[in-house]
Amino acid sequence: MFGKLFHLGLDALLISAFLAGVKRSTGLTPRLSKVPNKDVRQLLRSYLEIGEYAFDFAVVIFGRSESFERKH
Numbered sequence: 001m002f003g004k005l006f007h008l009g010l011d012a013l014l015i016s017a018f019l020a021g022v023k024r025s026t027g028l029t030p031r032l033s034k035v036p037n038k039d040v041r042q043l044l045r046s047y048l049e050i051g052e053y054a055f056d057f058a059v060v061i062f063g064r065s066e067s068f069e070r071k072h
Contacts, residue, residue, distance in 0.1 A: 012047070013050065013051070013054055015051075016047055016048060016050055016051025016054065017051045017054040017055045017058065018051070019048060019051055020048070020051040020052045020054070020055035021055055023052075024055070029048070030044070030048070032044055032045060
């Protein structure tokens with residue numbers, strides 16, 4: 001039970017981080033204004049912010065690693 005919940009949470013985090021990467025590289029983001037329920041809209045906004053945090057965290061970790069390099 002706990003393993004399944006952990007797996008689903010990690011999957012949700014990866015999807016949110018993926019959406020953050022899409023936003024950073026293309027500017028495209030989900031149109032939350034189309035969500036009719038204000039509480040669900042706020043929940044989705046928080047979900048996307050967690051993805052932004054995870055994306056930023058991954059960039060810092062990868063930037064400090066010798067296994068990755070920046071190419072411009």
